[in-house]
Amino acid sequence: MKQGNFTTWFKSGSPWVWMNAGAVAIAVIMTLGLLLLIAVRGLSHFWPADVIEAEYTIPGQPTITLIGEVTTREQVPTERLHGAGLPVDPEKTEFMDRELLKVGNRDLYGADFRWIVADWLENERTPEDIVVIERREWGNFYGYLLQVKQAGQLIAEGDQAWTALQPAVDRALGIYDEIHALETGAIGKINAELERIRLRERGYELDNALTDDRKAQLEAERKVQNDLYAELEANLIDLYREFNRDSIRVRAMDGREKDINLSAVVRVFQPNAMGPTAKVGHYFSKLWEFVSDEPREANTEGGVFPAIFGTVMMVLLMSIIVTPFGVLAAVYLREYAKQGAVTRTIRIAVNNLAGVPSIVYGVFGLGFFIYLLGGNIDQLFFPESLPAPTLGTGGLLWASLTLALLTVPVVIVATEEGLTRIPRSLREGSLALGATKSETLWKVILPMSSPAMMTGLILAVARAAGEVAPLMLVGVVKLAPTLPLNGNYPYLHLDQKFMHLGFHIYDVGFQSPNVEAARPLVYATALLLVGVIAALNFAAVSIRNHLREKYKALEN
Amino acid sequence: MTTQSPSKTSSVDFNTPAMQRHRAMRHFKDHFTRWYVAVGGLGVIVAVLLIFLYLLYEVLPLFGGAEIEERERYSASWVQADDPPLMLAMEEQGEVAIRVARSGQVSFFNARDGKAVLQQQLPIPAGAQVTSFSVETPNSRRFVVGLSNGQVLIAQHDYKVTYPDDVRLITPSLNFPYGQEAITLDEQGRALDQVAMSSDSNGLTLAGSIGSDLVATSVSIKRNMMTGAETRSESRLALDPAQGEVTRILIDPLRQWMYVVNGEQHIDVLALRKKGELNGRYKVVEGMGTSITSVNLMLGGISLIVGDSSGELKQWFMVRGNGHPLLTEVRDFDQQQGESIALIQPEERRKVFLAVDTAGQLGIYNSTAHNNLLVEPLGEGTVSAVAIGPRADHLLVEHGNGELSYWDVHNEHPEISWSSLWGKVWYESYPEPDYVWQSTSATSEFEPKLSLAPLTFGTLKAAFYAMLLATPLAIAAAVYTAYFMAPALRRKVKPIIELMEALPTVILGFLAGLWLAPLLEDNLPGIVSLLILTPIVFIAFAYGWSRLPARIRLRVPEGWEAVLLIPVVMLLGWACFAMSVYIEAWFFGGDMRVFLTRDMGINFDQRNSLVVGLAMGFAVIPTIFSIAEDAVFSVPRHLTQGSLALGATPWQTLSRVVILTASPGIFSAVMIGMGRAVGETMIVLMATGNTPIMDWNIFEGMRTLSANIAVEMPESEVGSTHYRVLFLAALVLLSFTFLMNTAAELIRQRLRKKYASL
Numbered sequence A: 001m002k003q004g005n006f007t008t009w010f011k012s013g014s015p016w017v018w019m020n021a022g023a024v025a026i027a028v029i030m031t032l033g034l035l036l037l038i039a040v041r042g043l044s045h046f047w048p049a050d051v052i053e054a055e056y057t058i059p060g061q062p063t064i065t066l067i068g069e070v071t072t073r074e075q076v077p078t079e080r081l082h083g084a085g086l087p088v089d090p091e092k093t094e095f096m097d098r099e100l101l102k103v104g105n106r107d108l109y110g111a112d113f114r115w116i117v118a119d120w121l122e123n124e125r126t127p128e129d130i131v132v133i134e135r136r137e138w139g140n141f142y143g144y145l146l147q148v149k150q151a152g153q154l155i156a157e158g159d160q161a162w163t164a165l166q167p168a169v170d171r172a173l174g175i176y177d178e179i180h181a182l183e184t185g186a187i188g189k190i191n192a193e194l195e196r197i198r199l200r201e202r203g204y205e206l207d208n209a210l211t212d213d214r215k216a217q218l219e220a221e222r223k224v225q226n227d228l229y230a231e232l233e234a235n236l237i238d239l240y241r242e243f244n245r246d247s248i249r250v251r252a253m254d255g256r257e258k259d260i261n262l263s264a265v266v267r268v269f270q271p272n273a274m275g276p277t278a279k280v281g282h283y284f285s286k287l288w289e290f291v292s293d294e295p296r297e298a299n300t301e302g303g304v305f306p307a308i309f310g311t312v313m314m315v316l317l318m319s320i321i322v323t324p325f326g327v328l329a330a331v332y333l334r335e336y337a338k339q340g341a342v343t344r345t346i347r348i349a350v351n352n353l354a355g356v357p358s359i360v361y362g363v364f365g366l367g368f369f370i371y372l373l374g375g376n377i378d379q380l381f382f383p384e385s386l387p388a389p390t391l392g393t394g395g396l397l398w399a400s401l402t403l404a405l406l407t408v409p410v411v412i413v414a415t416e417e418g419l420t421r422i423p424r425s426l427r428e429g430s431l432a433l434g435a436t437k438s439e440t441l442w443k444v445i446l447p448m449s450s451p452a453m454m455t456g457l458i459l460a461v462a463r464a465a466g467e468v469a470p471l472m473l474v475g476v477v478k479l480a481p482t483l484p485l486n487g488n489y490p491y492l493h494l495d496q497k498f499m500h501l502g503f504h505i506y507d508v509g510f511q512s513p514n515v516e517a518a519r520p521l522v523y524a525t526a527l528l529l530v531g532v533i534a535a536l537n538f539a540a541v542s543i544r545n546h547l548r549e550k551y552k553a554l555e556n
Numbered sequence B: 001m002t003t004q005s006p007s008k009t010s011s012v013d014f015n016t017p018a019m020q021r022h023r024a025m026r027h028f029k030d031h032f033t034r035w036y037v038a039v040g041g042l043g044v045i046v047a048v049l050l051i052f053l054y055l056l057y058e059v060l061p062l063f064g065g066a067e068i069e070e071r072e073r074y075s076a077s078w079v080q081a082d083d084p085p086l087m088l089a090m091e092e093q094g095e096v097a098i099r100v101a102r103s104g105q106v107s108f109f110n111a112r113d114g115k116a117v118l119q120q121q122l123p124i125p126a127g128a129q130v131t132s133f134s135v136e137t138p139n140s141r142r143f144v145v146g147l148s149n150g151q152v153l154i155a156q157h158d159y160k161v162t163y164p165d166d167v168r169l170i171t172p173s174l175n176f177p178y179g180q181e182a183i184t185l186d187e188q189g190r191a192l193d194q195v196a197m198s199s200d201s202n203g204l205t206l207a208g209s210i211g212s213d214l215v216a217t218s219v220s221i222k223r224n225m226m227t228g229a230e231t232r233s234e235s236r237l238a239l240d241p242a243q244g245e246v247t248r249i250l251i252d253p254l255r256q257w258m259y260v261v262n263g264e265q266h267i268d269v270l271a272l273r274k275k276g277e278l279n280g281r282y283k284v285v286e287g288m289g290t291s292i293t294s295v296n297l298m299l300g301g302i303s304l305i306v307g308d309s310s311g312e313l314k315q316w317f318m319v320r321g322n323g324h325p326l327l328t329e330v331r332d333f334d335q336q337q338g339e340s341i342a343l344i345q346p347e348e349r350r351k352v353f354l355a356v357d358t359a360g361q362l363g364i365y366n367s368t369a370h371n372n373l374l375v376e377p378l379g380e381g382t383v384s385a386v387a388i389g390p391r392a393d394h395l396l397v398e399h400g401n402g403e404l405s406y407w408d409v410h411n412e413h414p415e416i417s418w419s420s421l422w423g424k425v426w427y428e429s430y431p432e433p434d435y436v437w438q439s440t441s442a443t444s445e446f447e448p449k450l451s452l453a454p455l456t457f458g459t460l461k462a463a464f465y466a467m468l469l470a471t472p473l474a475i476a477a478a479v480y481t482a483y484f485m486a487p488a489l490r491r492k493v494k495p496i497i498e499l500m501e502a503l504p505t506v507i508l509g510f511l512a513g514l515w516l517a518p519l520l521e522d523n524l525p526g527i528v529s530l531l532i533l534t535p536i537v538f539i540a541f542a543y544g545w546s547r548l549p550a551r552i553r554l555r556v557p558e559g560w561e562a563v564l565l566i567p568v569v570m571l572l573g574w575a576c577f578a579m580s581v582y583i584e585a586w587f588f589g590g591d592m593r594v595f596l597t598r599d600m601g602i603n604f605d606q607r608n609s610l611v612v613g614l615a616m617g618f619a620v621i622p623t624i625f626s627i628a629e630d631a632v633f634s635v636p637r638h639l640t641q642g643s644l645a646l647g648a649t650p651w652q653t654l655s656r657v658v659i660l661t662a663s664p665g666i667f668s669a670v671m672i673g674m675g676r677a678v679g680e681t682m683i684v685l686m687a688t689g690n691t692p693i694m695d696w697n698i699f700e701g702m703r704t705l706s707a708n709i710a711v712e713m714p715e716s717e718v719g720s721t722h723y724r725v726l727f728l729a730a731l732v733l734l735s736f737t738f739l740m741n742t743a744a745e746l747i748r749q750r751l752r753k754k755y756a757s758l
Helices: A006-011 A014-044 A078-083 A159-206 A212-243 A276-292 A305-336 A341-353 A358-381 A396-421 A424-432 A437-466 A469-474 A501-510 A515-555 B017-063 B418-422 B453-484 B487-502 B505-522 B524-547 B561-587 B592-600 B609-633 B637-645 B650-679 B682-687 B705-715 B721-757
Strands: A052-056 A064-077 A095-102 A113-117 A121-125 A130-135 A141-150 A153-157 A246-251 A257-261 A265-269 B067-074 B085-090 B096-101 B105-110 B116-121 B130-135 B142-147 B151-162 B169-175 B194-200 B203-210 B213-223 B230-237 B246-251 B257-262 B266-271 B277-283 B292-297 B303-308 B313-320 B325-333 B341-346 B352-357 B361-366 B371-377 B383-388 B394-399 B404-410
Touching (some): A006 A014, A014 A515, A014 B505, A014 B524, A014 B609, A064 A078, A064 A141, A078 A095, A141 A159, A159 A265, A276 A305, A276 A515, A305 A341, A305 A501, A305 B017, A358 A396, A358 B650, A358 B705, A358 B721, A396 A437, A396 A469, A396 A515, A437 B017, A501 A515, A501 B505, A501 B682, A515 B487, B017 B721, B085 B130, B085 B142, B085 B383, B105 B151, B116 B169, B142 B194, B194 B246, B203 B246, B203 B257, B453 B609, B453 B705, B487 B609, B505 B609, B505 B682, B524 B592, B609 B682, B609 B721, B637 B650, B682 B705
Antiparallel strands (some): A052 A064, A052 A121, A095 A113, A130 A141, A141 A153, A246 A257, B067 B404, B096 B105, B105 B116, B194 B203, B203 B213, B213 B230, B246 B257, B257 B266, B266 B277, B292 B303, B341 B352, B352 B361, B361 B371, B394 B404
């Protein structure tokens, strides 16, 4: 192209081409930027940042000492700080730096975070002996370790305290695991057993069949369980006594001292004293805790394991339901139905159902599955537990069914596409060799289209894993006491409510009392969810590409 | 198989029993599979289509009218023909009824068969007769009797429910909340022609009339917190006589207004809080010879229902215009025209009233929905009293001949009509008709405001702002990717966009609400300048690039422009945000948000339409992109090559040939994107304040149909009107998206055929 002046260049239309290119650039940046944002925010949360100690003086007020982690730093117009009532002079400087300091110790100060003006911080330092204590309640503690006590007796103080602390913490954590195992395992089993006995009794009562024999038998069974429980309880009390034995004395930034029982401690570390290796180790241990542990403190700390488990369970059940039905419908539409106006209409309708808002499926699930089907099933099969609903309320089964309905169009469309891609010659070859239509279907067509089905299923799973709106109506809860699959009869609890990663994000991000503290965890959860879904999608894409190659080879 | 059987040489026999069995089995399997697939496949499709039918099934009862059905008709032995009823009422279960007669006889009886349960005489002082009567409100269960000696007596009917031997037993009783002694209302001792009362825990207002003279007294009761002792203080209101004979007096429950019906066509409104000052004299009935025949207050006591001799019913309430409240006609009902209205009876829990005319016809109406649910005769002859149960499921009628009849009433959803869902409705205490969604409230006298208009508006507003961002971006990106982009790059870009599509909306919503919204609030000038500067900078960069020496220019092959622009966009974004604070300080006094609100008068919510537009735009871009890209990419090559060969520039080819050919595809992409934006739930739920307002302001939020369902559905009572209206909202969403998608699909199919023929 000859270089002309601006007008001719403009007339050639290339600015528009560039604008279009810009749109692609923007879309790509938006996607990648968003992923990067989630990744950075989600992954940095687990890194043990340095804890600073500094003197802070708001002009006209006494100096205080602050200990905490700097989480955000931003520049704000002085005008705004002035408006917030801080003694700053908007005439002198236009902008000031502001930092958000995580000071922890919610039990002492009421809030975890504090905004400070960076200019007023003095003498910033990172003493190595600052300890960070992760607790089961009240959030983190930042401060200095003074003493370690055993049953009220001082066993270490000063410099020795840190060395004496670690074994004590490990011991307490060991006991915690034991208690937890006992409570959810054996005692949970007894409770489930007792509930089953109660329901049997109520069932007999309803049938007017509660004879004295049966009563006595139930009573005997109940006694067995109660005795078992008494035994375990004694065990538990011992464990709790041991658990509460040790405590530490710590000093917070304002000089206040506090005793913390080790039973409330999850983890103790000195971030400023950690070397890079120790920090990496700490990072991965936190990461592991995040994916394998249960949430603490109204879901704002700890892990998301129950949510991962719930999501996986729901998606698995959904796949089991959706695959056969989706494939069946697709096979019918493509192989058996007469290709005419009706089939075309049905195909369009099915296609469009994929575009129907998911909340509509939620409403349908709630009305049809839960209230209509569930309510009637309860009347017929679970009258003994009424008025407490069994299947007449949201739960794993209904959630899976609702999502199966939501994703069945995806499977149908993908499978159909796979079926159309199978060359006619193969079908005709099979029929010509004398195979019946069903044999052709089972032995030739279905195996050949199985990658397409896989693709459909993976896409369905990816969609189901990210869907939240319908689940809010059909059985997701913010905190489920037990997993839907556990050691108590009947092992798989289809009627149980469950936790879900997507809903977890919504709930912790928007319904949590302490959003600021929970936010990093939400980013981490989001990253996890995006990771799972991206992996599923890439799997689907690569299977699809592989499939195309295969048929290309066949056609030639 | 064959007729010629090679019996000797061939050893294969195809007709052995085993082979036959095998063939039969294969045949059976084939048939079985055919049926199995057909039944299963159709079953799945039917199940999916069931959604539509089920939603319809839940919604349809909303639009049904009312039905009544006569159960029993009897004449009770204790009813005397010359002792007409003053009041008829029923308790909660519709089992026990009460009848108060002019003689002062109060009878509690079984509503189904008329068997007397308890009969009692009102403690009327010796020598006095009942001359007037009034019910306070149906749910206070209090009534007042005016006597011929100028005194009044207040009574209350109560019901106690017990379950001896698991059988429900309802024990009625008559109580006197202000004592059995009659209270003197007219100090001159004249017979009270009309009487009215209104009470609450702080006191009681009584009013009466003698001809056109009015008397009223207000008793305030103070309870000592410690001892519980009551002190009563009485103050009389000096009221001017009305201009005509008073035919009815009503006092609202807040004891603010007294309505005096007088002189056949007028209602005088007196302000009780201003010592009975006349607010105005209103002519409520038009036309010569037409007169007011019946007036009653609706539930909540705000609205007056006026029935006249022409059979017309009108709803009036006090509207606070500019300072001075005026009694205003709100709506009228003419379904019973022709016969004079004899009785008006409000329901206890809903804004529904019953009207009986002199021909004995019953009409059931809902005021909010401007809805006539039923007009049906209650049998031969006139009706002298009618009572509706508190649950509005039973009706008790006393006929002119002294017979009683007991009816079942089915009227589940009177609040809903086409006009109440989609039109402007003049709600009680509102200055003018409006679109309002407000489904729940603290008091039971609340008028549910179930207009879908603000929600639909919010849905369209959210979709509009999302499309505003997404349409140009997605189409431009699709055109570039399909037409200009180098294939190698295209293979990398497409999976990224597909990933964008797969991002769960809950994550987008969370980022929009917790990251983008505060970011936008702090950097508003930055965002605005980014939106304005982006195209300018693109063109400037492109021009600059075209002026570069060819040596550098040619290093980047054609179709890779987008990669060059990535750092430009990033740099620009960074610059805009870095500049934001300075722009804010220089032009907007340090805070653009304050500037907008204070100086421009534009409301600013943190979670606003701009945030939703950006976040939902992000969600919609890949949908539009994929379909539009597909449409542009499949434009037959020979068209473009022909155009280029004739000397058109690539852009001319694109804009005059490619886009024109692919335009139906692009259009259907936009429609499908629109469908997605309309139905999206999580983003709007998390990124807006969910306030149902109707305002196009980009800095304010909205409440969409889908978010509304997500918020309100879990708390809605199964089978209630609210529940069904939420189903209706879902049905609206379903139908809308389904229609959009079907239209888009049909357009695409036609396009595909066109391409095939080219």
